[in-house]
Structure formats: C-alpha cells, structure tokens
Amino acid sequence: MARRSEHSKEEIKSMVLGAAKGLIEEEGLAGLSARKLANQIGYTVGSLYMVFENLDDLILHANAVTLDELYQQLQVTVVEGDNPQATLQILAQTYIEYAMANPNRWNAVFEHHLPEGQQAPEWFQQRVDQIFALVEQQTSRLNIDRKKAVMSARALWSGVHGICVLYMTNKLHLPDEIQVQSLVEDLVSNYLGKL
Amino acid sequence: MARRSEHSKEEIKSMVLGAAKGLIEEEGLAGLSARKLANQIGYTVGSLYMVFENLDDLILHANAVTLDELYQQLQVTVVEGDNPQATLQILAQTYIEYAMANPNRWNAVFEHHLPEGQQAPEWFQQRVDQIFALVEQQTSRLNIDRKKAVMSARALWSGVHGICVLYMTNKLHLPDEIQVQSLVEDLVSNYLGKL
DNA sequence: ACCTGAACACCGTTCAAGT
DNA sequence: ACCTGAACACCGTTCAAGT
Secondary structure: OOOOOOOOHHHHHHHHHHHHHHHHHHHOHHHOOHHHHHHHHOOOHHHHHHHOOOHHHHHHHHHHHHHHHHHHHHHHHOOOOOOHHHHHHHHHHHHHHHHHHOHHHHHHHHHOOOOOOOOOOHHHHHHHHHHHHHHHHHHOOOOOOHHHHHHHHHHHHHHHHHHHHHHHOOOOOOOOOOOHHHHHHHHHHHHOOOO | OOOOOOOOHHHHHHHHHHHHHHHHHHHOHHHOOHHHHHHHHOOOHHHHHHHOOOHHHHHHHHHHHHHHHHHHHHHHHOOOOOOHHHHHHHHHHHHHHHHHHOHHHHHHHHHOOOOOOOOOOHHHHHHHHHHHHHHHHHHOOOOOOHHHHHHHHHHHHHHHHHHHHHHHOOOOOOOOOOOHHHHHHHHHHHHHOOO
C-alpha cells in the first residue's frame, strides 16, 4: 500500500492547512491533532511529515494564514484622506473586531509557542512586522521624529493587543456598562493626546 | 499496596504545587505532566486526583500562587507619598520586571486556557481583580470620575500587559536602540498626558 | 480511607516495508 | 518516489483491587 500520487505536495499542503483552519476554528488549537488532520484529508499520519517538518511548523503556517487575513482586513480600512488619529482608531477597532469574529484562530496565533530556545522563522516574523508597519505608517504622519514613531506604533499596538488578549481570555473583568470598544478608543485617544 | 497516610491532603497539595512551580519554572507549562509531578513527590499518578479535580484545576492553583507573588511584589513598590502618575510608572515597570525574572511562570498564567465553554472559578478571578484593584487605586487619585478611573486602570494595565506579552513571546521585534522599559514608560506617560 | 497499578483512549514522530 | 501501518515513547484520567 502506497504510491498514490493523486495530489502534488503543494496540493496536500493546502489541504492540510484548510483542514487545520477548520479544526482550529471549531475546536481551538488544543483540538488540533496530527491524526485528526490526516483523517480529514484522507491520508495517514505519516504523510503530514512529507509536507511539514512537524506539528509546530504546520501550526506556524496555519497562523501565518490568519495573520495574512488579518492584515488584509486592516489594510482595506485605511482610507487615504483620513487623518492619522482617526485611522489609528479604525485600525484598533478593526483589530478587535477580527479577534471577536475569529476567536479561536486569533487565539491560536498567540497561544502557540515554540519549544524553549527556538524562535519563529523569518517568513513568520515578517507577518507580524507587516502589521506593525501598517500602524507605523500612521504614527509616522504625526508630528514626531522617526524613533518616536516606531515606539508609538509598538506601544499603541501592544496596548490594543493587550486589551484584546485579556478580553478574549476572560481576564479583563469589565463592568457591564463598559464595552471593550470604548476601552480601546479610550486607550488610543488618550495615548495620542485627545485627538 | 496502599494506605500510607504519611501526609495529610493539605501536605500533598502543597507538595504538588511546589513541584509544579519548579517544573514550570524550568520547562515551561508544556513541560508539566501528571506523571512527572507524581514522580517528584513520590506518589503515583492516581494520587493527584485525590487532591485536585484534574490537571487544569492543578495548573489554576499553581498560577494563583504566581499571581499572589506578583501582587505581593507590586504592592511593596507602592509608596504612600508618591503621586499617582509616578506610582503607576513604578507599578508598570515592576510588572515587566517580574515577568522577565519569572518568564515561564508568568507565561503559564496566560498560556493556560480552560476547555471551550468553561471559565475560571471565582477564587482565581479574584487574583486577577486584585491586581487591577492596585492600579485602580492609583487612577482613582487622578482628577477623573469613577467610571473613567475604572476604564483607565483597565486600559492602562492591559496596555502594559500587551507590551509584556508581545515582548515575552518574541513578537515585539523592537529595534536594538529601544528598550522594553522605555516603551512601557512611553505608553504610561502618554496615556496619562505627559505627567 | 488511602493509594496503587494497570488499563483506556488518546498524543507526536519515525521508519521499514510495500507499490 | 510516495505513502502506509505499525511501533515507540509519551500523554490525562479512571477505577478495581489491595492494605
């Protein structure tokens, strides 16, 4: 039993990533397993190791898809004419909207950790940088020097991300009268100095 | 083979939590396992289920110890006479210091997720609230109304936490000339409106 | 009552063997 | 060259059986 060659490596790769997307969406990262993936695409477990180094590599690729999708969504909200402050507000809101719309996939990006010493490969890090770049593009338009613009983008985006993380993991414990959205708005507008 | 009664349930509980602390510290949350824990305390796996509901319950308790320790460290840095702005800066710096000093245990608190629908028990949530309360105590001293003070505490602390998360998981990608500490300082001082 | 040890249903990863 | 299927070394959790 072997030698089927029904699909190219690239085809198998995208079949796996498609299955991974579905599994994470429905059961969370913890619900993902090599055997479940193999089963869904109609191959046996061993086959996964033909196209991915290991599960970590596979998850990294699945998370890259998520980051690309998020980047895409953020990008389309940027309107040329708007001032940077307003654009940053919109970017921040779009970010939590995306997280709330895709909780498990968004979570997977930050839940997943490589073993102790290892760090993510370049192609993955670029996906993260791409998003920071979108923010930096706006902070650069404020009346501040280059270094300050880089810092502001990091500080601001980390801040929005922090609210998102705690909210998504039920650790924010907001009183009912306060919405996450207004918390994000508050953070951004206060940081930028009341519009 | 059975019936030893060498230790009370409470004793076993704290032996397990001690072992868990060590294991997480050295190998991270992923390095924790029921068999390793049992081995370290000189009991068999089944015994763990005498004193904890399951591994999630056990981890929750281990994380509570971490949160208590963090709370303790934050609390001692608050000096009565200082103004709220300065105190908030100190709290924020102490927070990342703690995370950097105890990366794996700090990480475990936020890496750990309960299965889908479940949410953390009251006694755990209180540990999180306790820390927010410390921040709220300071924002309350600013010239703003009650609701704004609650929001500021959440927004500010989430922001600091966000920087911490991305930094600790190597997703911040800071240029060498920028320190995390100055990023935190920047976030807090800008949010509070340049001291 | 306390604890064991074996069992159950799962994991990720490897690799000789089959086509 | 491609893929399988079985094996290996692990998991968390349960529970009859022993003292």
